[in-house]
Amino acid sequence: MSSSWMLEETTLPKLDFLGQGNHGYISLVRTPDGLLMAKKTSLLKYSENLEKASRILNHFSFINCNIVRPTSPIVNYQTMPYDVKVCSIYMELSPHGSLLDMKAKAGGILPENVVGYCILQVLEGLRDLHRHGYVHCDLKPENILIFSSYTPGELCELKLAGFSLAKEPNGPNPVECLFKGEPDYLAPEVAGPGGMISSPVDIFSLGVMVSEMLGAIVTDGGTRTYFTGGLSPLAKDFVRRCIVPHPVARATAEELIYHPFVRQSLGVPPFEMLPVPSCLSNGVVQGRLF
Incomplete structure (x- = not known):
């Protein structure tokens, strides 16, 4: 199991922008031990959608199938500047896009x-x-x-x-x-x-x-x-x-x-x-x- 299975938000600076999703954006982040991941971030009002996505990814995470794997089992919540509240999930990074x-x-x-x-x-x-x-x-x-x-x-x-x-x-x-x-x-x-x-x-x-x-x-x-x-x-x-x-x-x-x-x-x-x-x-x- 990756040491990044339980993540500490403050150690994951955003390296680049990867794309826009239905209820948020995807960014590239890296853990202190060098693991690259995709981070999807949404406003707090979309937390139910992100929690659902997290449940589905976790359900299939230990099944050998063609579904993206999560790199953390939880939805993270944080407050951004100007008191903007967001939530985020982490997934394996696609090295060849979509x-x-x-x-x-x-x-x-x-x-x-x-x-x-x-x-x-x-x-x-x-x-x-x-x-x-x-x-x-x-x-x-x-x-x-x-x-x-x-x-x-x-x-x-x-x-x-x-x-x-x-x-x-x-x-x-x-x-x-x-x-x-x-x-x-x-x-x-x-x-x-x-x-x-x-x-x-x-x-x-x-x-x-x-x-x-x-x-x-x-x-x-x-x-x-x-x-x-x-x-x-x-x-x-x-x-x-x-x-x-x-x-x-x-x-x-x-x-x-x-x-x-x-x-x-x-x-x-x-x-x-x-x-x-x-x-x-x-x-x-x-x-x-x-």
Whole structure:
């Protein structure tokens, strides 16, 4: 267990800004013994969301799955200058940013074999999440982080992050909160006062995300789905199975893991495709990873 499992806030100066979340911002911090971590900080009024995210990360922390690991089991509270009260959680640092960063580095469109390689790991994370009764509710490229892989023949490992809008088992349906996220990724059953959250919500978001990464625009024409962009027949079939209007008819993560689109034997993407945050690539920030 890391010596930083229980953290002392005052010893963790912020080294850089990593990104903006739904209810706060992500910064890079380093412990006195050199461990680099990602710190998510939110205003106190969002503490319930951060506490929920912390519970979910801790629930999966000792399970071998594609979900980001916490580097501390608790939510920390502190008072900033001008009496601003905030709370924060700590997670392992992604040395290669997110799928959004990878897409940007590739010029906005990723090759199909790269998307399939990445989405297979996303599906494995969703399968484990759904098996335990959780729904991510905010699946999008910036919430899928990229880590180095230590498995021979594999380039990278992808993990789900960003659980502040998630639905817990037997928990309330966070329908109103979802519209503060990314409406383009929302499944149709979420809309309206009677909207319900279940695991197919994540599958719909996955389908939209895959089409975007491949440079396609998907339009629901009522009884027919139209694709604008060069998608292969395998990719079209995969996306269609994700964005079926009725949630019961959508494929599950377990089923999609065996879809030919993510099982194509096209090899792993080249190392050059992996993004690296500027704060880590310029050699100024030094430290070890969790």
